Amino acid sequence: MADRGMATGGRGLTEGDVADTAPDWTDAGAARGRTSHASRARRFVADAARTTWHDASLWGVRAKRDAAAAQVPDWETLREDAASTKRDALARLPELWRRFEERASAAGAQVHWARDAREHNEIVARLLRDRHVSRVVKSKSMLTEECGLNPFLEARGIEVVDTDLGERIVQLRHEPPSHIVMPAIHLRRQEVGALFAREMGSAPGLEDPDALTAVARRDLRGRFLAAEAGITGVNFAVAESGAIVVVTNEGNADLGTALPPLHIACVGLEKIVPETRDLAPLLRLLARSATGQAITTYTSHFRGPRPLPGSELHVVVVDNGRSRLLARPDFEEALACIRCGACLNTCPVYRRSGGHSYATTVPGPIGSVLAPARDPGAHADLPRACSLCGSCSEVCPVKVPLHRQLLAWRGVLADEGHVPRHRRAALAFLSALMLRPTTYHVLARVARSLARRLPAPILDRLAAPWTRTRALPPIPAQSFREQMRARRRRREQEHRP
């Protein structure tokens, strides 16, 4: 595929690399190659037809979200409720996690604590190794993606099968998900058909989504039945009851936990809510914001292992930079995110640059807020990959002020020196110029008269990339101030008796 080169995430690395470095942010592409968002986006937009289609598909999801929100009369109150629940929880995480640990343990679950990705991966690997597990089915979990769990386990001889259809597709393509809810949103049906023909032996040329899904269903059903353990993420952990809640549409997290005896659930520190009743507003918002559904097909509440001999439930609670983010009053609200993906679907930059252009586990507006907190050097350009249109903040079900945080990051990153030298020089020049009006006016006049004399093709080249899809407006002979002054003079003459 032409876009194969975009696979810059954790899965693009060799297994050994990831296993040995256990990056706390699995994006290896940005950290190593020092490629920019703009250069990665350029690769995506080179295929204009795909860009247009990608843009339209995501806008379609956004439209479904709007329709679903309109069906709920108290939508804005729900957002207030959910936003205040998550902020309340963030304000007392130690107390809530202590209570969760106590209640979950009482229900028979075992709770583990991991400071970073490496500890998380080691805990999971140890649980599997101790039980001689070699076949694992995994449902969608951005946290395990962030921790690089798959390559870590594979390097230790454990087969990990991603079971969400979109995740399975990108796993077989050895690339990271490009969206947190729709991992294969960047791919066309023909690409999926070719992949399945190669990997699952389906008929070449098969491209009907129904038929392709049936092929994957058959293949994965066997893997569910053969699995010795299931790994899931967690959408919400409830302190009051020690329960964890996992949502899917496909039923893959459910099959993966209903069949094998061992269930390992991996959860980030930010996922906890105080009370069971807090789930109502959050779940009413989540699927509507994500895909425009009133609710997902499956919303499973686990409290302890299955009542069968040999069944176990392990909950691995992971920090991996979250407590660090919590200590930053300017950005801690990003921890309220419930990973619905609405901000991605509405973002004009995400829609047209594709998820892989962010080179982070979580792309889009929320990813651009989270990533610089982990590695400012590698992701300093993400907060600038934004037009500050504010649409992300408008659709966010938990009211994370995303565009404000993106703007705030630009300031913080500039203060910390994470601005390219040419940009810093240009800004220094501009600010010097703005402080000297006379110099500014003289230079502007020179620039205007030069621009009016230059042939259009040369002028266009100078103004690139702005002119790639647009024409420059005609350059006026006079500046705005001069035009206004002339106008005032004319008026005064007209009114003179």
Added chain:
Amino acid sequence: MSGARDAIFAALEAARSVRVAARVRAPSPALPADPVAMLRERVAQAGGRLQALTRPGSLDEVEWPAPLDTLHHVYSAHPALASRGVGLATTDVHALAALELCVLRAELAVVESGAVWHVPRSPGERAAALLAEHLVVVVPDSGLVATLHGVYERIRLDRIAFGWLLCGPSKTADIEQALVLGAHGPRSFRLVLEPD
């Protein structure tokens, strides 16, 4: 790993913000004027079908996804229909893979979304609801609630090991956003309302 635990709690304590967030609570709405009509619409939106029975205690009126006498492997939690076929006595949930039909009884149905709240009677029942080709859920008329608020007001999550909300057949739109019913679980879903 108590070292990690202590370190995490220390980091959280250190980061603890002094701000107290004021809690806003959205109200729990009352049932709409015609709850069954809304429920029917929302179940259909989720790819399922709703059928309201006129007589309690009998499933004779149910429009089954396939003629009952053609089905060899059936799991039923409803007394009006007997289970038949493989694996139902075993504790090995894998034996249920051949199930064609699973009939569940659930306590509550959410009018706003079409979801039902169900607590499996056994791990086998939970697996059956996932492995069967077709799922039928029977809910009493008195079990209608307006929204999820109504569900969480009525259930005791701290008394069960597992409970779930089910809404429609399993589905995916991971290939070009095209909706496909029957991803990994049941291909069809019927919600049956039974008079009390």
